[in-house]
Amino acid sequence: MGSCSSCSSGNSPQGEGCAMAGNQPGNAAQCPAQEDKLKKALQRIKHKILVLSGKGGVGKSTVAVNLAVALALEGKHVGLLDVDFHGPSIPKLLHLEGRRPEVIENGLALPIEIEGGMKVMSLGFLLQRQDEAVIWRGPVKMGAIKQLLTDVQWGDLDYLVIDFPPGTGDEPLSVAQMIPDADGAVVVTTPQDVSTVDVSKSITFCRQLNIPILGVVENMSGLICPHCSQLINLFKQGGGEEMAQRMGVPFLGRIPLDPQIVESSDQGRPFVFHHQNSESAAAMRKIVQPLLELS
Ligand code: ADP
Numbered sequence: 448m449g450s451c452s453s454c455s456s457g458n459s460p461q462g463e464g465c466a467m468a469g470n471q472p473g474n475a476a477q478c479p480a481q482e483d484k485l486k487k488a489l490q491r492i493k494h495k496i497l498v499l500s501g502k503g504g505v506g507k508s509t510v511a512v513n514l515a516v517a518l519a520l521e522g523k524h525v526g527l528l529d530v531d532f533h534g535p536s537i538p539k540l541l542h543l544e545g546r547r548p549e550v551i552e553n554g555l556a557l558p559i560e561i562e563g564g565m566k567v568m569s570l571g572f573l574l575q576r577q578d579e580a581v582i583w584r585g586p587v588k589m590g591a592i593k594q595l596l597t598d599v600q601w602g603d604l605d606y607l608v609i610d611f612p613p614g615t616g617d618e619p620l621s622v623a624q625m626i627p628d629a630d631g632a633v634v635v636t637t638p639q640d641v642s643t644v645d646v647s648k649s650i651t652f653c654r655q656l657n658i659p660i661l662g663v664v665e666n667m668s669g670l671i672c673p674h675c676s677q678l679i680n681l682f683k684q685g686g687g688e689e690m691a692q693r694m695g696v697p698f699l700g701r702i703p704l705d706p707q708i709v710e711s712s713d714q715g716r717p718f719v720f721h722h723q724n725s726e727s728a729a730a731m732r733k734i735v736q737p738l739l740e741l742s
Pocket of ligand 1: 500503507509703704
């Protein structure tokens with residue numbers, strides 16, 4: 448992939464970069480040439496949906512993948528962009544490990560297209576090995592994200608689902624500032640207080656950045672027993688919904704803790720596609736309904 452010709456965009460491992468952009472968290476995409484390129488790259492995408500969570504491990508990437516696939520199952524043209532540095536897990540979740548995006552003219556990269564036509568781009572595709580840790584310094588990380596946003600030829604898309612870094616620190620802040628016209632955020636939590644407290648911070652984060660909140664997803668909400676298919680309230684239920692009410696934001700729905708989701712994810716098979724008749728898949732499809740209604 449290329450870099451901004453006017454500012455060399457801070458992609459070097461040494462972290463050198465554009466004096467105009469500053470390349471500091473919080474100063475993302477302020478180089479005019481870069482901004483213009485970003486605008487052009489994103490203008491053929493109708494809806495940009497950010498998937499956020501207050502902490503890691505709550506199923507944010509799993510939800511991002513399944514929401515994207517559920518939108519594709521509704522006949523939409525969908526892209527999925529993974530900018531989660533701490534665990535770019537989308538390649539694993541879609542069995543795309545080791546794949547490299549094709550680079551075409553002008554240094555643009557083509558996203559990897561999976562069965563059904565969904566297009567995927569991940570920071571994970573830029574790593575040499577699956578177990579490689581991303582220990583780049585902040586400016587280099589931001590350079591890589593800028594490239595993922597500006598130098599990928601998505602084509603015309605109805606939806607771009609973006610799997611964000613967790614938390615409310617510098618990384619999600621910088622990424623959010625690079626996508627100024629996002630339709631909004633889907634915020635993923637688990638039902639326990641320890642997660643909802645952090646997720647309420649994600650909501651405050653969105654408010655401070657003027658990112659509309661599309662709603663809260665309560666993931667791992669009750670366990671479907673693999674033996675009797677009854678619901679067991681393992682991590683309790685309703686915490687995400689209560690928090691959404693308290694914060695005055697929509698509640699999109701709950702997805703149970705379902706052993707088949709783990710199995711399917713480990714196999715790189717999107718659950719909502721491969722288990723279409725399950726209750727958990729129905730829950731995922733219900734969650735995308737408000738997203739389908741975005742004008
Ligand atoms: P995050 O992106 O928040 O770090 P992941 O999406 O990587 O979380 O999910 C963490 C683990 O939890 C994965 O093993 C995934 O398969 C599992 N998981 C996510 N959601 C569910 C669910 N509803 N039921 C069962 N396992 C789940």
